Amino acid sequence: DAKTTQPNSMESNEEEPVHLPCNHSTISGTDYIHWYRQLPSQGPEYVIHGLTSNVNNRMASLAIAEDRKSSTLILHRATLRDAAVYYCILRVSFGNEKLTFGTGTRLTIIP
Amino acid sequence: GAGVSQSPRYKVAKRGQDVALRCDPISGHVSLFWYQQALGQGPEFLTYFQNEAQLDKSGLPSDRFFAERPEGSVSTLKIQRTQQEDSAVYLCASSSAGGPGDTQYFGPGTRLTVL
Numbered sequence: 259d260a261k262t263t264q265p266n267s268m269e270s271n272e273e274e275p276v277h278l279p280c281n282h283s284t285i286s287g288t289d290y291i292h293w294y295r296q297l298p299s300q301g302p303e304y305v306i307h308g309l310t311s312n313v314n315n316r317m318a319s320l321a322i323a324e325d326r327k328s329s330t331l332i333l334h335r336a337t338l339r340d341a342a343v344y345y346c347i348l349r350v351s352f353g354n355e356k357l358t359f360g361t362g363t364r365l366t367i368i369p
Numbered sequence: 370g371a372g373v374s375q376s377p378r379y380k381v382a383k384r385g386q387d388v389a390l391r392c393d394p395i396s397g398h399v400s401l402f403w404y405q406q407a408l409g410q411g412p413e414f415l416t417y418f419q420n421e422a423q424l425d426k427s428g429l430p431s432d433r434f435f436a437e438r439p440e441g442s443v444s445t446l447k448i449q450r451t452q453q454e455d456s457a458v459y460l461c462a463s464s465s466a467g468g469p470g471d472t473q474y475f476g477p478g479t480r481l482t483v484l
Contacts, residue, residue, distance in 0.1 A: 291470040292435035301373075301460050301475030302412065309470075345411060355400060357427065357462075357473060359411030 262346045267364045270336050278331040280346030285326050290349040293320065293331050294357070295342040302345065302359075305331065315351055336368045371395065373476035375461050381482045382451045390479045394463030401444050402473060403436055404460040405475045412460055418444060419467065449484045 263281040270276040282291065292307040306313055306320045313320040319332040333340055337361075345362040374393045382388050394401050400419055403413035405428075415434065417425040420441040429436070433452075438444040448455055458480050462473040 288469070299477075301462070301478050302473075303475065304472045307470065307472075343411075354447070355417050355419075355464075355467050355471075356402065356414040357404075357412070358414065359404075361411055 262348060262360055264344070264360060264363045266361065267366065269276040269366045269368055270333075271368050272313070272338060273335055276336045276340070276365065278333075278344050278346075278365065279328065280330070281328045282346070282348055283285070283327045284300050285348060288350070290327075291320065291322060291329050292347045292349050292357070293318070294345045294347065294359075295340075295346070297339075297342045305344070307349070336365075336367050338367050338369060341365060371439075373461055373463055374443065375459075375472050375476040375479050376440075377479060378477065379480050379482075381484065383448070383451060383484055385450050387447065388448045388451055390448075390459050390481070391447070392461030392476060393446070394442065395465075395474055396442075398463035398465050398474075399441075400464040400467045400473075401438055402462040402464075403444070403446050404462065405430075406458040406460055406478070408457075412424045415459075416445070448481075451481075454484050456483045457462055 293305040294302040296302045308320045319328045343362040345359050376391045403415040406412040414428040416436045417439040433449045435447045458478040460478045462475045464471045464473045
């Protein structure tokens with residue numbers, strides 16, 4: 259499976275944008291890029307996913323590099339409730355349904 | 370609407386006891402997954418069902434771990450003769466169709482502590 263690399267931890271001030279990077283240099287052409295987050299004492303929660311184009315939803319935006327070897331999850335205005343571990347995951351094509359989590363990025367929001 | 374539910378939320382077992390963990394997926398979801406999350410680590414895949422068929426059990430750590438989903442809805446993860454290294458949070462997830470663009474919805478997990 260293609261691997262992802264994320265910083266272990268990041269900090270951000272409340273109400274400011276947050277850019278969470280992910281490197282996936284061995285991504286293949288059919289791999290989707292997914293982001294999940296896990297709040298304390300909860301199960302992981304889907305955030306966003308994309309294949310080639312940038313994506314926006316109510317939670318976040320996903321910016322995908324043109325060569326697809328990296329991506330950035332953007333939280334436009336961080337709140338204290340966004341403090342969580344964020345996982346960048348590559349979903350391979352059909353036949354391999356599982357999510358392969360790494361260690362993720364622990365995001366701390368400073369009030 | 371109702372999400373994925375798991376029971377019990379917490380389970381304490383003495384070493385050597387058998388435990389059964391239950392997962393109620395979102396109604397109508399075809400795919401069901403079990404993950405194990407050790408303290409400070411990301412979740413790790415255990416097994417995957419599509420309806421009642423167990424299509425992938427490559428992540429089960431030993432033959433003491435057994436999962437079933439006999440009617441294609443509720444699933445049970447059973448651990449026989451529990452060991453201390455089995456202490457972890459066990460997460461269940463379900464999804465509607467599968468595939469690389471699909472979303473998995475997770476339950477809150479069952480925290481298992483083996484003494």
